[in-house]
Amino acid sequence: MHLSSLQLACAALAALALSAAAAPPAQTQHHVARRSFFNLQCKGVYDAAIFARLDRICDDCYTLFREPQLYSLCRAKCFTTPYFKGCMESLYLLDEEEQIDQMIDFVGKR
Template sequence: MHLSCVQLCALLTLTLAAAAPPPHHVARRSFFNLQCKGVYDAAIFARLDRICDDCYNLFREPQLYNLCRKDCFTTDYFKGCVEVLQETDELELFKTYIKQLHGADPGI
């Protein structure tokens, strides 16, 4: 089966669209839904969210993902995920990130 140039371009466009990160406004809305009251930074938010995503992928427990992100990444679940993922050497950096997003000392 041979694809025409138009079909190939359409297929490539669909593939790239599926692999694209969520739009900026979706991440920003998530920032507010998590009750973050600090300064939004897309890169920082994505890095912290990735911790929770990786933790979810490890345990496949949907509630864990939400608990990890709850209250703008300030729960013990987030810290537990950092430990399980063996990223404790980055914990102080993550606390700085959380402080910026949360708008207060994270207390974790």
């Protein structure tokens, strides 16, 4: 069973399209997160893993309460608002408070 040149060309185009479609989102997410880091007025060191962890707290808090402004208020001033602390409390993360505060200090340079 041999593939015709048309079938081979279609398979190659499909593989190329799949690989091209898969690559940009990871790069785009990185650039969006980095831009978000600066938009939040974070003046520390950008670390994707730490920033993602802090951002996830705000995302989980929004998911819990479904209050549209909560996500932005939680992230405001590089995660240093009382809303962020309230989210930590609501998500039962106070036992990790010292570690999370160190993360905020690292990215935010309080």
